[in-house]
Amino acid sequence: MATAAAHHExxxxxxxxxxxxxxxxxxxxxxxxxxxxxxxxxxAMAMVIRAELFQPGMQMVEPHFFNQMTTVHALVMIxxxxxxxxxxxxxxxxxxMIGAPxxxxxxxxxxxxxxxxxxxxxxxxxxxMPGGGPAAGWTIYPPLSTQGxxxxxxxxxTIHMLGFSSILGSMNIIATILNMRAPxxxxxxxxxxxxxxxxxxxxxxxxxxxxxGAVTMLLTDRHFGTSFFDAAGGGDPVMxxxxxxxxxxxxxxxxxxxxxGVFSQIIPTFARKPLFGYSxxxxxxxxxxxxxxxxxxxxMYTVGMPMAGELFFMxxxxxxxVPTGVKVFNxxxxxxxxxxxxxxxxxxAIAGVFLFTIGGLSGLMLAITPADFxxxxxxxVVAHFHYVIxxxxxxxxxxxxxxxxxxxxxxxxxxxxxxxxxxxxxxxFNVTFFPQHFLGLAGMPRRIPDYALQxxxxxxxxxxxxFVLGLSQLLFLYIVVQTIKGGKQxxxxxxxxxxxxxxxxxxxxxxxxxxxxxxxx
Amino acid sequence: xxxAKGSYYLPDPSPWPVxxxxxxxxxxxxxxxxxxxxxxxxxxxxxxVLTIVYMMIRWFGQVIRESxxxxxxxxxxxxxxxxxxxxIFSEIMFFAAFFGALFYARQFxxxxxxxxxxxxxxxxxxxxxAGPEGPAAATPxxxxxxxxxxxxxxxxxxxxxxxxxxxSSGFTVTMAHWGIxxxxxxxxxxxxxxxxxxxIVFVGLQAYEYVHAYTELGLTLGTGIYGATFFMLTGFxxxxxxxxxxxxxxxxxxxxxGHFTSGHHxxxxxxxxxxxxxxxxxxxxxxxxxxx
Ligand code: HEM
Ligand SMILES: [Cu+2]
Numbered sequence: 001m002a003t004a005a006a007h008h009e010x011x012x013x014x015x016x017x018x019x020x021x022x023x024x025x026x027x028x029x030x031x032x033x034x035x036x037x038x039x040x041x042x043x044a045m046a047m048v049i050r051a052e053l054f055q056p057g058m059q060m061v062e063p064h065f066f067n068q069m070t071t072v073h074a075l076v077m078i079x080x081x082x083x084x085x086x087x088x089x090x091x092x093x094x095x096x097m098i099g100a101p102x103x104x105x106x107x108x109x110x111x112x113x114x115x116x117x118x119x120x121x122x123x124x125x126x127x128x129m130p131g132g133g134p135a136a137g138w139t140i141y142p143p144l145s146t147q148g149x150x151x152x153x154x155x156x157x158t159i160h161m162l163g164f165s166s167i168l169g170s171m172n173i174i175a176t177i178l179n180m181r182a183p184x185x186x187x188x189x190x191x192x193x194x195x196x197x198x199x200x201x202x203x204x205x206x207x208x209x210x211x212x213g214a215v216t217m218l219l220t221d222r223h224f225g226t227s228f229f230d231a232a233g234g235g236d237p238v239m240x241x242x243x244x245x246x247x248x249x250x251x252x253x254x255x256x257x258x259x260x261g262v263f264s265q266i267i268p269t270f271a272r273k274p275l276f277g278y279s280x281x282x283x284x285x286x287x288x289x290x291x292x293x294x295x296x297x298x299x300m301y302t303v304g305m306p307m308a309g310e311l312f313f314m315x316x317x318x319x320x321x322v323p324t325g326v327k328v329f330n331x332x333x334x335x336x337x338x339x340x341x342x343x344x345x346x347x348x349a350i351a352g353v354f355l356f357t358i359g360g361l362s363g364l365m366l367a368i369t370p371a372d373f374x375x376x377x378x379x380x381v382v383a384h385f386h387y388v389i390x391x392x393x394x395x396x397x398x399x400x401x402x403x404x405x406x407x408x409x410x411x412x413x414x415x416x417x418x419x420x421x422x423x424x425x426x427x428x429f430n431v432t433f434f435p436q437h438f439l440g441l442a443g444m445p446r447r448i449p450d451y452a453l454q455x456x457x458x459x460x461x462x463x464x465x466x467f468v469l470g471l472s473q474l475l476f477l478y479i480v481v482q483t484i485k486g487g488k489q490x491x492x493x494x495x496x497x498x499x500x501x502x503x504x505x506x507x508x509x510x511x512x513x514x515x516x517x518x519x520x521x
Numbered sequence: 522x523x524x525a526k527g528s529y530y531l532p533d534p535s536p537w538p539v540x541x542x543x544x545x546x547x548x549x550x551x552x553x554x555x556x557x558x559x560x561x562x563x564x565x566x567x568x569x570v571l572t573i574v575y576m577m578i579r580w581f582g583q584v585i586r587e588s589x590x591x592x593x594x595x596x597x598x599x600x601x602x603x604x605x606x607x608x609i610f611s612e613i614m615f616f617a618a619f620f621g622a623l624f625y626a627r628q629f630x631x632x633x634x635x636x637x638x639x640x641x642x643x644x645x646x647x648x649x650x651a652g653p654e655g656p657a658a659a660t661p662x663x664x665x666x667x668x669x670x671x672x673x674x675x676x677x678x679x680x681x682x683x684x685x686x687x688x689s690s691g692f693t694v695t696m697a698h699w700g701i702x703x704x705x706x707x708x709x710x711x712x713x714x715x716x717x718x719x720x721i722v723f724v725g726l727q728a729y730e731y732v733h734a735y736t737e738l739g740l741t742l743g744t745g746i747y748g749a750t751f752f753m754l755t756g757f758x759x760x761x762x763x764x765x766x767x768x769x770x771x772x773x774x775x776x777x778x779g780h781f782t783s784g785h786h787x788x789x790x791x792x793x794x795x796x797x798x799x800x801x802x803x804x805x806x807x808x809x810x811x812x813x
Binding site for chain 2: 012021104108121122150161176179180207210214231233235
């Protein structure tokens with residue numbers, strides 16, 4: 001064993017550093033850049049969708065290609081963008097926040113990341129195959145998904161690989177949190193971001209294998225003669241929906257719980273007050289996780305379920321609003337009478353909480369079975385899930401980037417540009433998605449490339465908002481690159497109100513942070 | 522070895538994860554090509570498999586050397602334990618998806634098909650069923666009389682024997698574990714060897730049963746929902762038993778070479794946990810797939 005000091009910053013240079021790395025910070029960086037690239041790929045597809053929908057009638061693309069765009073856009077954004085981005089944050093932050101030298105299983109950590117690029121390659125390749133990419137929507141319901149060309153097989157194998165990556169990543173995160181905490185860092189002292197990731201990792205381990213099972217049955221129905229989803233053989237296409245949504249609803253909380261963790265780190269920092277109701281936050285998160293497994297059929301109200309099912313899933317779904325409400329109230333109470341300042345991360349956190357709440361309220365509307373008969377598969381649902389996923393998860397990711405970039409790079413980002421990016425993003429987000437509520441209520445169906453004349457104005461507003469939203473992200477890329485390259489030297493603490501172990505180490509954080517565990521009081 | 526100060530073992534950069542991913546990519550791509558009759562699929566798959574096998578020998582070999590070299594302290598050991606437990610949990614959820622499909626088909630989908638007169642009037646749903654357009658079910662485990670018939674798999678022949686075999690193997694692997702705990706290598710090796718023999722007999726009987734089903738009972742993967750759930754559940758289980766048998770064999774080889782001590786043998790325990798897991802899944806299969 002070489003001397004400690006000599007080993008500290010040692011790593012191979014060039015490409016091999018990134019290919020072979022076992023360092024949580026390198027791997028975190030890889031995850032974050034991968035997600036960033038995927039956001040642009042998925043964003044480009046969204047631009048195609050909005051361009052086609054700018055006017056009624058068929059403008060730019062074939063309907064079949066339009067369907068591929070809605071399908072692959074969602075798959076790329078969920079599995080390639082939001083999920084890897086949060087795993088990137090987990091890699092960077094969790095070891096620093098709990099005072100660990102690295103993730104528990106560093107080689108497996110590297111593998112979890114390096115499963116992603118081949119999987120993404122498969123998904124993108126599918127678009128160029130005969131018959132095109134998957135076009136059955138990201139929910140890949142049979143019988144549509146049991147028909148069609150090999151693009152669907154590409155999607156299925158992609159899902160398997162991405163899912164495996166998530167499973168390995170979650171095992172690692174749980175082992176790290178349960179086994180690598182510094183002395184004195186009891187569970188109920190952990191930063192909330194760590195807590196939310198612990199629970200998210202559990203959700204992933206319980207939900208992802210079920211998705212793997214669902215797509216495996218799809219694959220055998222497609223190629224090996226099984227009849228899981230074919231009534232002629234005694235199967236049932238609706239069964240796929242049950243299995244899929246048993247995964248699918250926990251999945252939406254997988255996307256948003258780490259965002260709740262980010263809000264819970266940022267808001268106390270800039271309100272200069274400890275998080276209000278820490279333990280109630282932990283229990284609310286755990287409650288949400290539990291409930292998320294018994295609400296899945298709220299996605300299937302119109303499929304023809306027995307009345308008892310409709311009622312059960314309606315009430316269980318509405319129950320989720322309670323722990324979610326607890327969280328929102330806690331964030332507001334944290335800000336109450338705080339000495340607040342509004343740096344970019346705080347702006348993102350406040351906007352994230354506020355806009356996410358709008359999405360939660362539209363969710364509550366959708367939860368009401370008889371009302372959902374009207375809203376289901378309309379743009380109202382599209383508006384709902386963009387308010388929760390974009391405003392909840394993606395705004396949290398952007399806020400997290402501004403919050404921790406100084407710690408990662410050692411440089412402050414440009415505050416003026418950051419604020420400009422914030423306002424461009426949030427305003428154009430609302431311009432894009434708020435009108436979609438009206439479109440949905442008026443009956444415009446989702447996933448259709450054409451629409452009736454009366455929907456034109458709102459669609460045009462929405463498309464213009466989308467183009468601005470897409471272009472604004474180039475500014476984000478510019479800011480990030482600029483911060484990496486230079487900028488005002490960041491202090492160790494970075495933010496005046498920052499609390500936690502990661503703020504006690506230098507900025508940029510050294511390659512190996514806590515070789516010897518700190519003592520937490 | 523690069524443990525920057527602290528005692529926790531942090532491995533050096535490693536090429537094996539990336540190599541694995543490249544192998545998996547070719548395996549997946551080749552598989553897609555194969556099932557879509559695109560030329561060359563099988564060669565891509567072969568390249569992928571060879572890459573993965575090579576990686577496993579190198580990567581696991583390195584882990585074994587590190588372990589025997591004393592690199593893993595108790596804390597590292599605990600990391601392995603947590604992650605292995607949660608991995609097994611995820612495997613349970615994978616099987617849960619197929620069990621869920623079985624329950625759903627039997628409890629909901631079938632009766633609904635029976636009750637509606639819209640598509641297949643006159644269809645009576647009785648489990649085992651291959652659906653309204655599938656072949657009809659004949660007496661279990663006896664070759665069916667007519668052409669459009671299949672015979673489901675009865676519980677009390679080979680499956681019951683296999684249940685006894687797997688339960689005994691759970692016992693033998695525990696005996697082997699007690700052997701290593703007492704530092705009694707003879708006991709470890711003997712009982713481990715017996716476990717592997719039982720495992721191989723189990724897989725052999727399963728293979729025999731499959732051939733029987735395909736050639737004589739008219740029961741295939743395509744035999745409606747019964748055939749689908751039957752082969753999917755038993756097939757994935759059989760695959761897991763096979764993987765478990767390979768893992769047990771590696772552990773046996775290591776035991777013979779003198780690896781493991783009474784206080785440090787997670788390699789053994791992880792495999793034993795995995796073995797108990799396939800055991801428990803089998804009990805579920807025996808009850809819900811074969812018996813009820
Ligand atoms: C108060 C909490 C929430 C409630 C009551 C709720 C309720 C619902 C309901 C009933 C639907 C089905 C609408 C339909 O298809 O007719 C739905 C769809 C959806 N929700 Fe939520 N939701 C909530 C929070 C969330 C969160 C936090 C996320 C993600 C971060 C999310 C993501 C989605 C997505 C992606 C869909 C659409 C899936 C699809 O069909 O493609 N929801 N929600
Ligand atoms: Cu849901």
